[in-house]
Amino acid sequence: MADHWSMSENHDPIRLLAIRETPLSLDEVHAAVGDDAAGGTTLFVGTVRDHDGGKSVAALEYSCHPSAEQEMRRIAEKVVADFPVRALAAVHRVGRLAIGDTAVIVAVSCPHRGEAFAAARKLIDDLKHEVPIWKHQVFTDGDEEWVGAC
Structure with a gap:
């Protein structure tokens, strides 16, 4: 059951921020942003695709800098400041x-x-460009590639 918050100065709309080595749960994230005052909720799910730049991808590995969660929080706080976010x-x-x-x-x-659409787009775009998370792609032809921030 999602937490429901009343409008107050103590309301922290940033409900869940994490970097994990375990599989992610759409249900957990959806429940985290439940709020009775919200009329719209936008969810974005990024998945590993089988190609990139015209090459077939076999797998990839993400790694991150120890500051990654702090950067996620900084970005989340900016989104909350710029949009009428009830929960993030x-x-x-x-x-x-x-x-x-x-x-x-x-x-x-x-x-x-x-x-909700605008705030979610800003959140994912800024996470992708600013959080120090790196992607190591392994292609089916044996080539490998590191991609800056993912």
Whole structure:
């Protein structure tokens, strides 16, 4: 059951931020952003695809800097400051992932759907570009590639 918060100055809309080596749960993230005052909730799920840059991907491995969760919090706080967020959650997986595995889930609840879509897009875009998480791709032809921030 999701926590339900009343409107108050003590309301912290950042409900869940984590980097994990274990599989991610869409149900956990969705429950974290449940809020009776939210009319719209947007969830984004990023999965490992079987290709990149015209090459077939066999698997990939994510690793992160020790400051990654702090950077996630900084980005989440900015999204909360810029949008009418009722609840926000973001989890990213590290370690070796197979094709089809869930790599990242973000969710945002706002009073209206348009706000929820915009806030979720800002959250995932900034996480992808600013959090020090690196992707090591292994291609089916044996080549490998490191990708800056994922």
